[in-house]
Amino acid sequence: MRSHEAGVLHGDYGHSPSWLRPPTDVNDLLPQLWAQTVQRGDDGRLTIGGVSVEQLAQEYGTPAYLLDEADFKHRLAEFRDAFAAVFDTGAVYYAGKAFLCKAVARWVAEAGVNLDICTEGELAVALAADFPADRLTFHGNNKSPGELLAALEAGVGRIVLDSYDEIDRLTDLARRLDVSPAVLLRVKAGVEAHTHEYIATAHEDQKFGLSLTAAAEAAGRIVADGVLRLNGLHSHIGSQIFDTGAFEVAARRVIGLHHSIQNDYDVELPQLCLGGGFGMAYTTQDDPRSPSELADALRKIIDHECAALGIEMPAISVEPGRAICGPSTFTLYRVGTVKPVDLDGGRIRSYVSVDGGMSDNLRTALYDASYSATLASRLSEAPPVLARVVGKHCESGDIVVKDEFLPSDVTAGDLIAVPGTGAYCRSMASNYNHVPRPPVIAVADGAARVIVRRETVADLLRLDVG
Missing domain, CATH: 2.40.37.10 (Lyase, Ornithine Decarboxylase; Chain A, domain 1)
Incomplete structure (x- = not known):
């Protein structure tokens, strides 16, 4: 397409x-x-x-x-409540890239929803709105040293690392500042989401994330260095997605990697982010699922995969943006x-x-x-x-x-x-x-x-x- x-x-x-x-x-x-x-x-x-x-x-x-405004706040609350009911409070991170300004950042904070950002500009908007920095996740495939430094100085809650270069970059900065930031590794699970090729983000031939093999090696490097706190993995398969079947395949592969990393490096990974990409209706041909339907379907997928490996379910988070705003x-x-x-x-x-x-x-x-x-x-x-x-x-x-x-x-x-x-x-x-x-x-x-x-x-x- x-x-x-x-x-x-x-x-x-x-x-x-x-x-x-x-x-x-x-x-x-x-x-x-x-x-x-x-x-x-x-x-x-x-x-x-x-x-x-x-x-x-x-x-x-x-x-x-x-x-x-009422509609926006209702959708925020609907996602918050639906995912809190089947996962935990704090599971939802609003994806600021969809639309962010100071008013929106305040609405998100007041709703008890977390915020996902991906540039220093988005970080600046969040901080200008007095958004709690520990409820931020910082994304991006090419975060500059300046952006990573700003994230560390602000006390951003989670930084998603996308490459070996970023691991080295953040490790050096963390050593200099004597801090130990929480990080997630972005994994491309090799899943083709049924969406436009420019917004399908988990197949191999694209810019985001590390392959399953590379992510396992990166995890070993982070654990061995002992500077960054590896909190878990992050997977995002694309945008404007209606079929949760692709999430099932991605979850199986990412949870399998999660299990392997815990065993191989004797480390606990308390978090797993499944990304966002939930679709919305633009025309009569679109039939999006409700937040409660999405949460229930994802819970069944995660329960099944964790049970198959005999492991406890990590704290799950998701990042809807388009479906809210x-x-x-x-x-x-x-x-x-x-x-x-x-x-x-x-x-x-x-x-x-x-x-x-x-x-x-x-x-x-x-x-x-x-x-x-x-x-x-x-x-x-x-x-x-x-x-x-x-x-x-x-x-x-x-x-x-x-x-x-x-x-x-x-x-x-x-x-x-x-x-x-x-x-x-x-x-x-x-x-x-x-x-x-x-x-x-x-x-x-x-x-x-x-x-x-x-x-x-x-x-x-x-x-x-x-």
Whole structure:
């Protein structure tokens, strides 16, 4: 599943995917795609947290990421409670790479959920929000000496080591500071997750982690040095995963390695992290499992593998990100132009151009990702037409929603909402074509507030020292 280097327009697919069907009512909202408080009023306008999108557009402009604060906090609590019920309190680490800002870090801390970070910048955000450093896990395949030093000085709870170079680097720093940080070894279990190849992370031919053999040797080196505290292993097989079958194979191999390391080096490994990657619904073709279903399924897998080896189950942790923040947010755009295009056989596709694009949602171009969309500012009685929501950037691959049925009377000035943009959209946003990045607006109980402000042209020029 590789996107064409010239953009998704050049991918090999027909005029619309087989799963996409014209809606019975083009004004319907499918609940599985939207945050909990999103509704369509009698006037046809969407509301979030009790606030109309027209009001939000007037006050904050478009494009904008609109975040349902109650929905975000509910999903945090749902994962926390589901995994605490079958594993232990503290099992969940929110994956900050999906979306992180100071407000989110505070919500995570208040929920009693831990936090997974992977750069010095993410560490800085967490510390600025007064997140407890001992509840942080620091990831990354190429952590610099400066990043590792910052992690040690902050007192980060766990550092995930990804290579022999990082082991040597952290060992030297720990000796210099006379500290003994807790570490996990990232293992690639040789499992192909059923997802896009760029976000499948446990097969052998990719940049993350150590092979099973290399990880066993690395564990021996850490134990022999006696500087770092080897607390366990870490395995992550990919993202946007719906089938727990891949976790079963990965768990079998990683728990087998866990057992071997304990026996071979006479050491106890108290922790095992299974990573995250739990999927969410972007379109009607997606059917994610609930947190309780995921926790129950993983518990059965771990129990089975530990029983087969006759060992006690280590403390299990997971790192959901997308499944928590993704559904909580939608992006609101203003339509600029509408262009009907004649397809072969007399079919029409409506190209709906909005005031954002690949600078605020790169995933369609990068991963050939699918999204949904709806007319957000009014009701329509017009028949649906096959549409493609595209951006304002100078790229043919600048597509936000490849295929969707929208009312045939969508016109300039209308508002379009694209659900499921809470994960990786703001995190991956860019200033391509010198377009400032949109704000993130949190909405709850009839009130809205900016948690990440809109960039301005002045911000862009401030960096250009020319």
